[in-house]
Amino acid sequence: GPVAGGLSRMYVDWVKIYSLRSFEQARVEFVHPDQQEQLPLNNVTLLLGDNSAGKTTVLRAVALAALGPVLDQSGYMPKSMVRWNEGEARVEASIRVHALDRSSDTVASDIVATTVTIERRGSRELLRPEKAISELAFDDESPAMLVLGYGATRRTEPPAEFHSATRRKLRALRYERVAGLFEDHLGLTPLEAWLPKLERDKPRSYCHVLDLFASLLPSDIRFTGHLERDEYVFERGHTVLGFSALSDGYRGFVGLLSDLFFHLCTGLVDGDDPRDSRGIVLIDEIDQHLHPTWQRTVVASLTRALPKLEFILTTHSPIVAGTVYAANIRLLTSDEDGVSHVETPNKELHGLDADQVLLSEAFGLRSSRAPDFVDQYDALARELEPGDWQTSVRLLKLLEQGSAGLDASIEAPRAPAWAHRAKELIKDSPADFAAVAAKDQQTGYRTTSKQSAKKKSAKKKSSAKKKANSR
Structure with missing residues (x-):
């Protein structure tokens, strides 16, 4: 009951x-x-x-x-x-x-x-x-x-x-x-409608409210607790701003906190902490x-x-x-x-x-990219055939660079590794290719750079060996 x-x-x-x-x-x-x-x-x-x-x-x-x-x-x-x-x-x-x-x-x-x-x-x-x-x-x-x-x-x-x-x-x-x-x-409820009275009648609870503002506002802005020209002011860096001069985001959130704290403090005895x-x-x-x-x-x-x-x-x-x-x-x-x-x-x-x-079940999107871009990507992915390294590189550039990848130059040295991956990736749908290729991009770069480094190292050793033999 x-x-x-x-x-x-x-x-x-x-x-x-x-x-x-x-x-x-x-x-x-x-x-x-x-x-x-x-x-x-x-x-x-x-x-x-x-x-x-x-x-x-x-x-x-x-x-x-x-x-x-x-x-x-x-x-x-x-x-x-x-x-x-x-x-x-x-x-x-x-x-x-x-x-x-x-x-x-x-x-x-x-x-x-x-x-x-x-x-x-x-x-x-x-x-x-x-x-x-x-x-x-x-x-x-x-x-x-x-x-x-x-x-x-x-x-x-x-x-x-x-x-x-x-x-x-x-x-x-x-x-x-x-x-x-x-x-x-x-x-x-605006700050000016209740906070001055709280400061006057319940100074200890007022201090708790200031602490709450400090803990909830981003570190780049501070609520001063001071009234100037009939509105409370805030500090952002070395700039003092009245509430009305704050951005929509700050005004909206500070306004929400003001109303919330006002109601939390209603009926409290001085010294009561609204956090309780x-x-x-x-x-x-x-x-x-x-x-x-x-x-x-x-x-x-x-x-x-x-x-x-x-x-x-x-x-x-x-x-x-x-x-x-x-x-x-x-x-x-x-x-x-x-x-x-x-x-x-x-x-x-x-x-x-x-x-x-x-892309999870919570939102259920197939892609977070612009729909017209996805259409372009899908159309290109459907053209991909085994051994077509140019298209595979173009697809990976699209994933990496967005629409800028449409006009990007294709660098042949990367083609062998990426074309080989493309043959494995393009199995069921463009979405499968996109998902795995996105994870595979850095591996492609690393593989290429490692192979290049190994070749350079081997070339140096071979050159040094030839010089030694000629002596």
């Missing part, structure tokens, strides 16, 4: 989804810190899949299951959630709840089953939640029952346009925290606007900086996908009827490069 009293924090073990948008029936299991199986990344689940495969729907399902009763009274109106031609949708979930007793620092853990139904009534949809997991969910000032959700269209609200009182009239705080998953272009917060954080397109260099580290840095939060993320980035383990990944696919399915990868992705990830 519902958990009462204490400081309740929660994780989600799994959700079952019935007739919700593209899903007929699916079960999605999540990774969180309380699980018995300890993983290298033990607090993150990454959802991968094509557009319309259902990634955002899974995030919404978690929010609905965890906050259903609160959402019903908060301004949330279901829209286009029930699968076409179905009368209702249902989400079931297993929620792991902690009731923390501050006096003894002991944690009582309980697993609560919850169900939320959405009924279709004509053109309307009605939310039918069960009883709340905890009465604390209705207390906006409590840090308990924390669920935060960030949609793909998130943006940081300019400070002059941010009015928290107006927002509260439209949405209760609990719903506002996840509204970005259900509404487009919802503004995030437990709860669920849902982020659609974590890689949004981020340079590939940043994509390589964003998941690990975020999950390690806030190790007690459960993160459920989506991405289209093969770089991000290659930074987590297969155990952290859920693949969402659509069948011919547009029905979504969920599975875990059979092969490990962690440590693979972007090309390898794109």
Whole structure:
């Protein structure tokens, strides 16, 4: 039953989804810190899949299951959630709840089953939640029952346009925290709207927030914590930049962190460290606007900086996908009827490069190269015959140099080794040739250079021997 009293924090073990948008029936299991199986990344689940495969729907399902009763009274109106031609949708979930007793620092853990139904009534949809997991969910000032959700269209609200009182009239705080998953272009809480008050009222917690910024921003930029001309400033090298002068990538990520830290600090006593917060954080397109260099580290840095939060993320980035383990990944696919399915990868992705990830089952590409280039390559590969060293060298140059290889000169000394390899490689399809030839290129170079070095060495020895004999 519902958990009462204490400081309740929660994780989600799994959700079952019935007739919700593209899903007929699916079960999605999540990774969180309380699980018995300890993983290298033990607090993150990454959802991968094509557009319309259902990634955002899974995030919404978690929010609905965890906050259903609160959402019903908060301004949330279901829209286009029930699968076409179905009368209702249902989400079931297993929620792991902690009731923390501050006096003894002991944690009582309980697993609560919850169900939320959405009924279709004509053109309307009605939310039918069960009883709340905890009465604390209705207390906006409590840090308990924390669920935060960030949609793909998130943006940081300019400070002059941010009015928290107006927002509260439209949405209760609990719903506002996840509204970005259900509404487009919802503004995030800017730093100027809350950080000055935190610095004034809770200076020790403010210092923890500065530490969090330092651990999560790339090393080439620093958050100063100083307000100048009504906005917070950052240092990049010897340059001072206001928030509005940052690039889209920095503004987007700093804006996300600002909103996240604001909600983590709500209800904390001064000195409480937001890094100790437990709860669920849902982020659609974590890689949004981020340079590939940043994509390589964003998941690990975020999950390690806030190790007690459960993160459920989506991405289209093969770089991000290659930074987590297969155990952290859920693949969402659509069948011919547009029905979504969920599975875990059979092969490990962690440590693979972007090309390898794109060609894996997680993305399913035949090639990461431009389609017109692949067509040119395939056409040339079909012309290859045993002993045709010119075409084999041309193919290898295409693999190495891209379209520039079409006009590259062909160097005959490399031909024998490559032509011999080509006869072995071109067996079943151009793709087979491409895969093995790509691995074989350096061997071809090394073989040629080694043979050349041996010939030169032998020639020198022979020349020296002749000179010695002539004496």
